[in-house]
Amino acid sequence: MGCPVCGGKQVGKVGVNQYYCWNCFIEYNERNEVFEVAEDGTLMAIEPEVFSDPITQATV
Numbered sequence: 001m002g003c004p005v006c007g008g009k010q011v012g013k014v015g016v017n018q019y020y021c022w023n024c025f026i027e028y029n030e031r032n033e034v035f036e037v038a039e040d041g042t043l044m045a046i047e048p049e050v051f052s053d054p055i056t057q058a059t060v
């Protein structure tokens with residue numbers, strides 16, 4: 001399962017059903033819920049409209 005944002009395979013497992021993308025610097029889970037990781041380690045949910053970035057679409 002690649003990153004739901006960039007589709008990349010540079011991901012690592014960080015927890016149960018939770019993964020980290022080294023390309024996007026985000027975490028995501030198997031429900032494709034995406035979280036940005038703050039400097040203090042806090043996870044902040046990213047809204048789906050972020051995915052409408054043209055660069056992201058171009059990689060699909």
Ligand SMILES: [Zn+2]
Pocket residue numbers: 003004005006007008021022023024025
């Ligand atoms: Zn990614």
